[in-house]
Amino acid sequence: MKAVILAAGQGKRMKSKLAKVLHCVLDKPMLTHIIMALNNIEIGKSFVIVGHNKEQIENYLEFNCLNSLFEPITQDPPLGSGHALMQVTPQLIDYNGDLLVLNGDMPLIQPKTLVNLIATHKNNNSDLTILTANVSNPYGFGRIVRDANNNIKAIVEEKDANPPEKIINEINVGIYCFNWASIKNGLNNLQPNNVQGEYYLTDLIKWANLNHLKISAFTMTDFKEACGVNSRADLSLANRYLSDINIAKLQDEGVTIIDPASTWIGSNVKIGIDTIISPNTILFDNISIGENCLIGPNTSINGTVNIGNNCEIKASFLNNCNIGNDCKVGPFANIRFNTNLESHVKVGNFVEVKASSISDHTNVSHLSYIGDTQIGQNSNVGAGTITANYNHLTKEKFKTIIGSNVAIGSNCVLVAPVKVGDSTLLAAGSVITKEVPDGALAVARQRQANKLDYVKVKSEILES
Ligand code: UD1
Ligand code: CA
Numbered sequence: 001m002k003a004v005i006l007a008a009g010q011g012k013r014m015k016s017k018l019a020k021v022l023h024c025v026l027d028k029p030m031l032t033h034i035i036m037a038l039n040n041i042e043i044g045k046s047f048v049i050v051g052h053n054k055e056q057i058e059n060y061l062e063f064n065c066l067n068s069l070f071e072p073i074t075q076d077p078p079l080g081s082g083h084a085l086m087q088v089t090p091q092l093i094d095y096n097g098d099l100l101v102l103n104g105d106m107p108l109i110q111p112k113t114l115v116n117l118i119a120t121h122k123n124n125n126s127d128l129t130i131l132t133a134n135v136s137n138p139y140g141f142g143r144i145v146r147d148a149n150n151n152i153k154a155i156v157e158e159k160d161a162n163p164p165e166k167i168i169n170e171i172n173v174g175i176y177c178f179n180w181a182s183i184k185n186g187l188n189n190l191q192p193n194n195v196q197g198e199y200y201l202t203d204l205i206k207w208a209n210l211n212h213l214k215i216s217a218f219t220m221t222d223f224k225e226a227c228g229v230n231s232r233a234d235l236s237l238a239n240r241y242l243s244d245i246n247i248a249k250l251q252d253e254g255v256t257i258i259d260p261a262s263t264w265i266g267s268n269v270k271i272g273i274d275t276i277i278s279p280n281t282i283l284f285d286n287i288s289i290g291e292n293c294l295i296g297p298n299t300s301i302n303g304t305v306n307i308g309n310n311c312e313i314k315a316s317f318l319n320n321c322n323i324g325n326d327c328k329v330g331p332f333a334n335i336r337f338n339t340n341l342e343s344h345v346k347v348g349n350f351v352e353v354k355a356s357s358i359s360d361h362t363n364v365s366h367l368s369y370i371g372d373t374q375i376g377q378n379s380n381v382g383a384g385t386i387t388a389n390y391n392h393l394t395k396e397k398f399k400t401i402i403g404s405n406v407a408i409g410s411n412c413v414l415v416a417p418v419k420v421g422d423s424t425l426l427a428a429g430s431v432i433t434k435e436v437p438d439g440a441l442a443v444a445r446q447r448q449a450n451k452l453d454y455v456k457v458k459s460e461i462l463e464s
Contacts, residue, residue: 001097001118003043005034006084006201007104008051008075013231019053020229021104022060025238027266027284027302030107030229031057033242035066036267040111041118043100046070047088051078080198082190089184096181098122101201103174105229108242113220117177120218127182127213128204130155131175133226134219140230141171142202144217152215155202159195170219172202173226182213242267263296272309290325299330308343321353324360342377359404372397372416376404382428384411403438 011020021031028036031048038046050057050072061067075087085101092099098121100114113131121129130152132144142155143165155172156165186207190199208215220226224241228234246265247257254273257263262279271277271289278296285302289295290309299313303320307313311323316330324343329335333347338355341347345358348365356373364370366383373387385408387400398416402408406420409428420426421438430444 001041001043001100002092002095003038003046003100003102004085004088005031005046005048005070005102005104006081007031007057008049008054008078008084009081009105010052010078011105011230014229014235015232017053019056022053022056023229023235025107025229025235026242026264027268029060030238031060031104032064033107033267034102034104034109035070037109037111037114038100038102041114047073047091048104049073049075049084049087051075051084080190080192080196081201082187082199082203085201086187086190086199089187092180092184099178099180101176101178103228106174106227107229107238108225108227108245109173109175110222110225110245113218113225114175116220117175117218120216121177121179124214124216126177126216127179128208129177129216129218130205131173132170132217132219133173133223134169135171135223135226136169138166138169138171141226141228142174143168144170144172146170152205152217153209154206155200157194157196157200157202171226173220174228176201178204183208186211239264303337373400373402373414375402376406376422378404379406379408381408382410382412386413388413388415 007021014020022029025033046069048057048070051074054074058072061070061072073087075084078084117129117131140158142157143161144152145154145156145165147153183204186204189207190203192199194200205215224245227238227241229238243264244260246267247260247263250265250271251257255271256276258277259279263277264282266284268285269283269287272291274291275289275293275295280298281296282300286304287301289307292309293307293311295313298315301318305318305321307323308325310326312328314330316333316335318335320337321335321339323329323341324345326344327341328346330349332349334352335347336354339353340357342358342360344361346363346365347353350367351364352369354371356370358375359377361377362375362379364381368381368385369387371387371389379402389397389400400414400416401419403420403422403424405423408426411429412426413431415431415433418432418435420432420436421440423439424436425441426432427443427445430442432442432444436442
């Protein structure tokens, strides 16, 4: 089995400088969604047909190391979906197997539907198998025209359909399984005799009927999966539908989602049982969350993030980090890349942590910046403490090492590179520029001077 993704169309209705298939649905471009669905079935070397904005798609494939499996083939100029498929003919001269053809703007297609389509094709020993769906609003789709015996006679495009055809609810999803040897001659017979003056891939059906080929269909049940993206409004709908599909799966697996309408969850998110996701929460990319956690409200987590069991993450941003068991984050924390919190760690309100590791039972509770820092166990970082990790003149970053059982008073500045030993005490308001040995108290601030009776004397002078 090989696959061809059609992605050369202009996507006029998107009104965009970006190739249509590179627009994101939730956390990934449409093209990536389709490639991921294909990764679940065994396919050999495949193709992407590119035309409008083809450099963007070629660069994308190359940047993501996908071009060895999905070779871009140029269609210039793009003259319709049938013409798009014709472009692979030179690549498939000796090919006799099946070919899965997918419109690049169908990002919601699920792997199991592709498996069902292929199974129908093989079980019926078909020449052409079409994926169809019954939808309440078929506007814009090609309609499936069947005869009295339920055999598919044709696919009629919206713009070419007559009134009786327009009320047909069964639509062409835009994903097909072909026996390449049977249909390749049909491609050369396509004619652009239609309202759009294009070579329609869908006209293969009429040709196949004339040539007595075997045509089958697999009708999928979830209409959401059939969502095609032609406009920005369709893109919003695709985002909503995909999130709904992902949320429904998580609910089935024992996760509470309080308000699905304000929750956005990508396809690569794993969540353990009894975890509760509160409203206005966005979970994108490769996220794994343990059991019995409380996530949200108003939380955004993305990148590669692992969160253990029994954690509370409130009103915070997390990106590319690891959070151990029993941690509390937020409200209003920003946990950035390469951060590792072990277990029972607390990172409180208005705290930013970047590229740092914080060991068990350590708290950074209020208003701090912790960057390029390592902190041991059972330590407490007082409110307003900052690690000064950046030299603006040299553009260099430096590390701060803080031991275990350390108590840092409020409003300290630790000027990196600097090391603070175990069981130490830093006086509030200190600016630490030198190593603090184990067990020491460091005071790095001016002593307080009290000018006795100052206010009283001053007032008397002013009054006289
Ligand atoms: C197409 C189908 C329609 C189906 C619908 C499902 C045709 C003629 N019609 O209509 O029956 O219901 O998809 O979403 O196929 N493309 C190229 N080169 C071209 C033209 C298009 O590669 O010259 C690609 C597009 O990038 C797109 C796909 O083919 O990924 C479909 O083209 P599009 O113009 O979106 O067709 P629809 O009108 O949506
Ligand atoms: Ca389309």
